[in-house]
Amino acid sequence: MKNSEIARVFHDMADLLELKGENIFKIRAYRRAAQVIEHLPKEMAIMLEQGEDFQKIPGVGDAIAKKSTELIKTGKLEAYESLKAEFPEGITRLLEIPGIGPKTAPLLSSELKITSAAQLEEAIQEGKVADLFRMGDKTAQNLLHKIEAMRRKDQRIPIGQALPIVEDILSSLSSLPGVKNMTSAGSLRRFRETVGDIDIMGTADNPENVINEFVAFPVVKEIIAKGPTKASVILAPGLQADLRMVEHDSFGSLLQYFTGSKQHNIALRTKYQKKGLKLSEYGITDVAHDRLEKFATEEAFYKRLGMQYLPPEIREDQGEIELSEEHAIPRLIDLRDIKGDFHAHSDWSDGNNTIEEMALAAKNEGYKYMAITDHSKGLGIAHGLTEERLKEQVREIRGLNQKFKGFRILSGMEVDIRADGSIDMPDHMLAELDCVVGAVHSSFNQSEERVTRRILKAIENPHVDIIAHPPSRLIGEREPTAVDMEAVFKAAVKYKKALEINAMPSRLDLKDIHIQRARELGVMLAIGTDSHIAAQLKLMRFGIGIARRGWCEPKHILNCLSLEKVLAFFKR
DNA sequence: GCCGTTTTCGGCCCGACTGTTTTCAGTCG
Numbered sequence: 001m002k003n004s005e006i007a008r009v010f011h012d013m014a015d016l017l018e019l020k021g022e023n024i025f026k027i028r029a030y031r032r033a034a035q036v037i038e039h040l041p042k043e044m045a046i047m048l049e050q051g052e053d054f055q056k057i058p059g060v061g062d063a064i065a066k067k068s069t070e071l072i073k074t075g076k077l078e079a080y081e082s083l084k085a086e087f088p089e090g091i092t093r094l095l096e097i098p099g100i101g102p103k104t105a106p107l108l109s110s111e112l113k114i115t116s117a118a119q120l121e122e123a124i125q126e127g128k129v130a131d132l133f134r135m136g137d138k139t140a141q142n143l144l145h146k147i148e149a150m151r152r153k154d155q156r157i158p159i160g161q162a163l164p165i166v167e168d169i170l171s172s173l174s175s176l177p178g179v180k181n182m183t184s185a186g187s188l189r190r191f192r193e194t195v196g197d198i199d200i201m202g203t204a205d206n207p208e209n210v211i212n213e214f215v216a217f218p219v220v221k222e223i224i225a226k227g228p229t230k231a232s233v234i235l236a237p238g239l240q241a242d243l244r245m246v247e248h249d250s251f252g253s254l255l256q257y258f259t260g261s262k263q264h265n266i267a268l269r270t271k272y273q274k275k276g277l278k279l280s281e282y283g284i285t286d287v288a289h290d291r292l293e294k295f296a297t298e299e300a301f302y303k304r305l306g307m308q309y310l311p312p313e314i315r316e317d318q319g320e321i322e323l324s325e326e327h328a329i330p331r332l333i334d335l336r337d338i339k340g341d342f343h344a345h346s347d348w349s350d351g352n353n354t355i356e357e358m359a360l361a362a363k364n365e366g367y368k369y370m371a372i373t374d375h376s377k378g379l380g381i382a383h384g385l386t387e388e389r390l391k392e393q394v395r396e397i398r399g400l401n402q403k404f405k406g407f408r409i410l411s412g413m414e415v416d417i418r419a420d421g422s423i424d425m426p427d428h429m430l431a432e433l434d435c436v437v438g439a440v441h442s443s444f445n446q447s448e449e450r451v452t453r454r455i456l457k458a459i460e461n462p463h464v465d466i467i468a469h470p471p472s473r474l475i476g477e478r479e480p481t482a483v484d485m486e487a488v489f490k491a492a493v494k495y496k497k498a499l500e501i502n503a504m505p506s507r508l509d510l511k512d513i514h515i516q517r518a519r520e521l522g523v524m525l526a527i528g529t530d531s532h533i534a535a536q537l538k539l540m541r542f543g544i545g546i547a548r549r550g551w552c553e554p555k556h557i558l559n560c561l562s563l564e565k566v567l568a569f570f571k572r
Numbered sequence: 573g574c575c576g577t578t579t580t581c582g583g584c585c586c587g588a589c590t591g592t593t594t595t596c597a598g599t600c601g
Binding site: 023024025026027028029030032033058059060061062063064098099100101102103104134135136138139142199257258260262265266267268269270273274278279280281282 | 573574575576578583584585586587590591592593597598599600601
C-alpha cells in the first residue's frame with residue numbers, strides 16, 4: 001500500500017471522526033499524520049521492511065503507527081471500516097462543498113437524506129434547507145452560489161498554466177502609481193506542481209485604487225467580492241485570484257502568513273507559543289508585555305525568531321524549522337547555477353527549430369552545453385530518426401560545433417525503452433553519442449513488476465546515461481506508471497546513471513518527494529526541458545522550482561557541472 | 573491522538589467573516 005493511500009484513509013478517518021463529534025485534537029492529529037505521510041519521501045511499506053520505527057515520523061505516535069502497519073500488512077484497517085459503517089455512504093462528499101462543515105453535513109443527511117451537491121441544490125430550491133436549525137434564507141442562498149462557484153471553478157491547475165497568468169497580472173499591478181510591493185503568495189510561491197487559487201499581496205499608497213484597477217483587468221471574468229483592501233475574482237481560465245492590499249510596515253508577516261504552508265505556520269506558531277510569542281499575520285506579540293512587533297519583510301520576521309530565512313519552496317513543516325534555527329538550511333539550486341540542458345528536440349524529429357537555432361538559444365541562456373536528443377525511430381509519430389539519419393545528425397553536429405566558441409552541442413538521442421526494456425537503437429549507434437536519454441512512451445499500464453524490470457533493464461544498458469521521467473505521468477491527464485521508484489533509485493546509484501527532472505509543466509516528473517528521496521540515496525539528477533521549440537528552453541525554471549522543493553543544491557544536479565565533468569559522468 | 577530544554581498529563585495556531593443570534597456557532601484560510 002502506497003503512502004498516498006494510507007494518507008487518504010487517515011484523512012477520511014479525520015472527516016468521519018469530525019462528523020462524529022470526536023475530540024477536535026484527535027481529529028487534528030489524524031489530519032496532521034495524513035499530511036505528513038502523504039509528503040513522506042520514502043514509502044512506509046519500505047520503511048516497514050527495513051525495520052524503521054514509524055514513531056520517528058513527526059505526528060505519528062503509537063496508535064497511528066500501529067494502524068499504518070495494519071494497513072500495509074493487510075490492506076485494510078478495522079477501525080476505519082467500523083467507523084465508515086456508522087455513517088451513510090457519501091456523507092463525507094458533503095464536506096467538500098464550501099460552507100458545509102461537520103455540523104451542517106450530518107444535519108442535512110439525517111433531516112433531509114442529502115448526500116450530494118445536486119441533492120442539496122434541489123432541497124434549497126424547494127425551501128427545505130432554510131427551515132433547518134441555525135440555517136436561514138440567506139445561508140441557503142449563499143450555499144447555492146457556492147455550489148455554482150464550485151462547479152465553475154476548475155480543480156487545481158498545473159503551475160505552468162497559472163504562473164504566466166499571474167506574472168502578467170503582477171507586472172500590470174506593479175506598474176500602477178503608488179505601488180510599493182506586489183508579489184504572489186500561497187502554493188504558487190511555494191512552487192507546488194498544481195495551484196488551487198492565486199494569492200497576490202501588495203502594498204501601495206492608494207490601495208483602493210489598485211483594487212479598482214485589478215478587478216477591471218480583461219483577464220477577470222467575474223468579481224466575487226470587492227472591498228477597500230481585498231478583492232476576490234475568477235480569472236478567465238476558471239481560477240480564483242485574491243488580491244490583498246496591506247500596510248507597508250506589516251507586509252513581511254502578511255506575506256509569510258499567506259505563503260504558508262498552513263502546516264509550516266501551525267508548527268511555527270505552536271513552537272513559539274511555548275516560548276511566549278504569539279505569531280499572527282500582523283506580526284509577533286510578546287505575550288508577557290502584550291506588545292505587537294510588525295515586520296516589513298519576511299527576512300526580518302524570521303530573524304526576530306532567531307531563524308535563517310527560509311525559501312518558500314521548502315516551507316512544508318518537514319524539518320525546515322529546526323534546521324533554520326540551527327542556521328543549517330543549504331543554499332538551494334538557482335537558475336544561475338545551470339550550465340546546460342540535457343533534453344531538447346530539433347526539426348530532425350518532432351521539434352520546430354534547427355539544431356543551430358536551438359544551440360544559439362541555449363547559448364543565449366548563458367549555457368555552456370546542450371544535448372540534442374531527438375526521438376528514435378520507435379516513435380513513428382514523432383518522426384524518429386533511423387540509424388542512417390542519426391549518423392547524418394552526428395556529422396552535422398560535429399560541423400556546427402566548429403562554429404561555436406565556449407559552447408558545445410552534445411550529440412544525443414531520446415531512445416524508446418520498449419515494453420520489454422530493450423532499446424530501439426543498436427548499441428553500436430548509441431556508442432557514437434555523447435548522451436543517451438531513455439524514456440518510456442508506451443505500455444503505461446504494465447504491472448509494477450514488469451514496468452520496474454523494464455526500466456531497470458534500461459538503466460543497466462551501459463550506453464544509456466539518463467532515464468527520463470520514469471513514472472511518465474501527465475499532470476491531471478495520465479496517472480504515473482506503477483514503477484517501484486525505490487528500486488529505480490538504487491539501480492541509478494549502482495550503475496551511476498542520472499535520473500531526469502522533466503521541466504515541462506505538464507510533467508514535472510520526477511516530482512518533489514521523488515527528488516528528495518533520490519537525493520538522499522545519492523542519485524545524480526539531470527534537469528531537462530524537453531524543448532520542442534527554442535522558446536521552451538525557458539521552462540528550465542519549472543525544473544528548478546521542483547528541484548528546490550526537493551531541497552536540491554547545485555551538487556545534486558548534473559546541469560551545474562562543467563562540460564568536462566558532465567562528459568566524465570557519462571564516461572565518454 | 574500526539575508531544576515534552578517548563579509537562580508522561582494537560583495542553584494542543586490564530587484571526588476573520590457571516591448569519592443567526594442577543595453573546596456566539598460554524599466555517600474558512
